[in-house]
Amino acid sequence: MDYCDFRDLVTCSGENTTAVLIRELNRFLDQAAKPKPPVIWFEANACSGDSISLFNAAGPGLEQILSSIIDLRYSNALMAAEGPAAIEELAAAATANAGVFVLVVEGAIPVAARGRYGIVSWRGPMGTAGDAVTVASIVEWLGSLAGSVVAVGTCATHGGPSAARPNPSGSLGTSAALGRRDVINVTGCPAHPDWTMATLAHLLMYGPPGLDRWGRPTLIYGDTVHRHCQRRSYFDRGEFATGPGRRECMFEAGCVGPVTHSDCPYRQWNSYVNWPVKASTPCIGCTTPEFPDGSTPFFAPLPVKRPGSPPGGHKEGIRV
Numbered sequence: 001m002d003y004c005d006f007r008d009l010v011t012c013s014g015e016n017t018t019a020v021l022i023r024e025l026n027r028f029l030d031q032a033a034k035p036k037p038p039v040i041w042f043e044a045n046a047c048s049g050d051s052i053s054l055f056n057a058a059g060p061g062l063e064q065i066l067s068s069i070i071d072l073r074y075s076n077a078l079m080a081a082e083g084p085a086a087i088e089e090l091a092a093a094a095t096a097n098a099g100v101f102v103l104v105v106e107g108a109i110p111v112a113a114r115g116r117y118g119i120v121s122w123r124g125p126m127g128t129a130g131d132a133v134t135v136a137s138i139v140e141w142l143g144s145l146a147g148s149v150v151a152v153g154t155c156a157t158h159g160g161p162s163a164a165r166p167n168p169s170g171s172l173g174t175s176a177a178l179g180r181r182d183v184i185n186v187t188g189c190p191a192h193p194d195w196t197m198a199t200l201a202h203l204l205m206y207g208p209p210g211l212d213r214w215g216r217p218t219l220i221y222g223d224t225v226h227r228h229c230q231r232r233s234y235f236d237r238g239e240f241a242t243g244p245g246r247r248e249c250m251f252e253a254g255c256v257g258p259v260t261h262s263d264c265p266y267r268q269w270n271s272y273v274n275w276p277v278k279a280s281t282p283c284i285g286c287t288t289p290e291f292p293d294g295s296t297p298f299f300a301p302l303p304v305k306r307p308g309s310p311p312g313g314h315k316e317g318i319r320v
């Protein structure tokens, strides 16, 4: 698949994108005689929503994702092992694939109180024993060994709900916790399965994707929700819904589509059938780096929830 076809598939295909990507990745790995890439999926402070979202991908199914295109060497959510056996598995996977494996981080990294809001074990993969092995120390250790790092979900990218005010655990996104700018951020609460698969496919087939200033692939996050929204004509005519459940533009009901970057209006969710505005509720901006604090109160218009927003908040001053 040449790059233009890949880009078109990701940005304007009506097909089951994840299924096509898996097929193309299989073909690519066969032709290049490359082994499946080792992946360590480490869940930090999270609700497992991004794993569940990926496993709910339409068409390919979990088994096909795991068996045909990646060599999943570790996943807190899926593995049978627990306790010391799981930590040994993690250590073996990381050291055996050092410099090569893709580290996928799901969830935020708590760093307050020396990381003790997230204790994984009392015996670490780094050979230490007798002290708390924290999420922060494991992610730092894995990050130092990984070939590339992908943060999946807004908790992993920028802290997300885990870092919402008052954030006593001092939770951070992966890039901030590791102090490095080359982390690929797949935002979303949760991330759409196509976003995760397209990012992994890009990384494996063409190298790291182009990123915006928030570290997000521009293929996915290049435009605002507002730009492609099916209710945009109502916005342009100044016809606004007074609350959820109505058919007009949701701006005055709290929609943050004008400042949220994602392809939800044409990607759609739950096997490509719906997305929030189509279901007559406002976009709450789950892909924004400041989510959720920057989106609350959810059902107040932008000028109220973000005092710096343009006065009046309608067409004037909103970049679309």
Ligand code: SF4
Pocket: 225, 226, 227, 229, 230, 231, 232, 233, 235, 248, 249, 250, 251, 255, 256, 257, 258, 277, 283
């Ligand atoms: S404000 Fe929200 S509902 Fe209205 S057009 Fe923009 S994205 Fe769509």
